[in-house]
Amino acid sequence: MASARLRPVFLLLLIILLARAATKPLRCRSGVGSKKRLLLISFDGFRWDYDQDVDTPNLDRLARDGVKAKYITPPMLTMTSPSHFTTITGRWVEDHEVVHNMMFNTQTNQKVPHKDTLRRSEWWDNGVLPLWITAQNQGLKTASFYYPGGGANYSGQAVNRAVVEESGHPDDNETEWRQNIDTVLSWFSKEDFDLVTLYYGEPDNVGHARGPDHPDRKAIIRQIDRTVGYLRDAIGLHGLNATLNVIITSDHGMTTVKKRPLVDEIVLNKYLNLLKMASFEILDYGGFGILTPRPGKEQEVLEALAKAPHLTVYRKDDMPESFHLARSGRLPPVVIIADLGFNLNSRFIVYVNKGDHGFHNGEMDMKMIFRAFGPDFKKNFLSEPFDSVHIYPLMCRLLNIWAEPNNGSLEHTADMLITSHGGPRTSPMIITTTVVFVFMSTLIA
Incomplete structure (x- = not known):
């Protein structure tokens, strides 16, 4: 009799527990000894083999000190905005609906150029949450520096800090590249940010203007290599070697455009x-x-x-x-x-254009780079190829947060980590619901 009278009380308590689990930001710390931070860097249009015909000592050293994938495959579409948003959401393009670089409306014939879309939330906010917002909802502090989608609001929520690239801004200033690195690293070391995404518009611009085989493309790869060396040194100067994981990737490759008189266009x-x-x-x-x-x-x-x-x-x-x-x-x-x-x-x-992308993502010229280093990554590890959609669950694991529903899988990247940080993550809502079900079954019995 006593247990029967207590059942409504237990049920009320469990309902309260369920509600708290569904609404309170949670951060699982299983298997993590200390707080880790993540810097995601994208070099637009960095084809998977661009470092093979250029002397790149810093990228070579990075491969020895961390992880290198043979290549990774972008989504269809092999364009800047769709591909970057797949990386930051872990969703295919048909799910996140950023279906072109240009914002368009088929009814009104409106067409908005790429850089003019970067603050247009109506183009980016389609119900899929990017990693910045997911991390913020779980108590982390995030920022975007020029990364596509970072300047938008998602269900009214903005990234904690966003620097948006203006139309016409030059993409190849090496001094500015280093200043941007200093800025984002200070966000980590002085302002306790947890996740920052940093975007560079090269070597895409050179690839378009000159073609992937032009000497100017090789020159910009050497500039990227120097920037990677500067990044490595700056991480040490900011005291972040023990806590900062870094992923360097891209959005698509580049191919030579076939033009007259050689072919019929x-x-x-x-x-x-x-x-x-x-x-x-x-x-x-x-x-x-x-x-x-x-x-x-x-x-x-x-x-x-x-x-x-x-x-x-x-x-x-x-x-x-x-x-x-x-x-x-x-x-x-x-x-x-x-x-x-x-x-x-x-x-x-x-x-x-002498070079371009937007072609089938199965073409090798559309494949792109992946490098990673930091306290959670193995050293001198060569990864098999994988799709870029799988970067998202890897980033969630590195930040130790619950992922939103996504199309990626940690199975494709787990081997590059020193430790798996425990088993697959399950939503706290699911865990609590399971506990309630088992407990109520016991009471009923």
């Missing part, structure tokens, strides 16, 4: 009248194109584009599952992917 208006057949398009943007046919014209558009050389045209709903794009609500109905090195020109050949 793609001019899509030769195969269909774009003015009459399409109500929206983004085509003069490298190897990836999107198009909304006018009502009743979709099949005609698909059949016409199928006759064009050096490309593959897809109805969005019929794209391969491996693209992880078909479920996107933002992408228009028709998606065009050019063969490697061919740009999609709409009406005229106006494209001037």
Whole structure:
């Protein structure tokens, strides 16, 4: 009888416990001896093999002192904004919906250039939380320096500190690169930040303007190598060697653009009248194109584009599952992917880039780098290739926080860590619910 009278009391207490578990930020410290910090650095357009034809003593030393992946694979799309947001969310593009560098609206024909999107929350905030916000919700302090998506709000919540790159800002100033390193390291050492993301716009710009085989590309890789050496020294000067883990990666690779007179370039208006057949398009943007046919014209558009050389045209709903794009609500109905090195020109050949990306992520020229070092990483460890979506659960493990639902898996990166930090993480809500279920079953019995 006494136990029966106590059941409502126990039930009330457990409901309170459930509510606290669901709302209170928690940080699991299992297997971690001291607080660790994380710096994620992205060098835009750093192809996986760019350090193989250049003398890079600092990157070579970093590989000996830490982890190097043979290469990693970006998501489809191999563009700056979609790929960076996959890294910081652990979600495929069809889930996070940042489906292009340009912000666009197919109904109004609005098109906003990449750098002008960086503060436009309506482009980035689609219900998927980036790592900055997830970490902040669990009591950590985060910052973004130029990293795509860092300047947006997510359900009204902003990154603790964000420096957003202005349109037209030069990307290749080596002195400024070092100043930016000093700034973010001071955030760790003097202001107790836990996570900072740092973005550099090279070697992407040089790759576009000169091509991946040009001597200027090799010069910028040497500059990156010097910057990595400066970073290593600065970490020691700030007293962060024992607590700061660093991941260096990229968003996509780069390939040489095939141009006349060597090849016939793609001019899509030769195969269909774009003015009459399409109500929206983004085509003069490298190897990836999107198009909304006018009502009743979709099949005609698909059949016409199928006759064009050096490309593959897809109805969005019929794209391969491996693209992880078909479920996107933002992408228009028709998606065009050019063969490697061919740009999609709409009406005229106006494209001037010597190098580009946006092509199929299975192409080796689209693969990119991954390096990591710090107290939690093994030394002189060569990792097998993996998809960039798997970086997110690795970062959550390094920060010792609960991950949001994601498409990555720690299985692909766990071997590069000195210790696994315990088993797979389970949400505190799930743990508490399980305890309640077991306890209530006992009471009922």
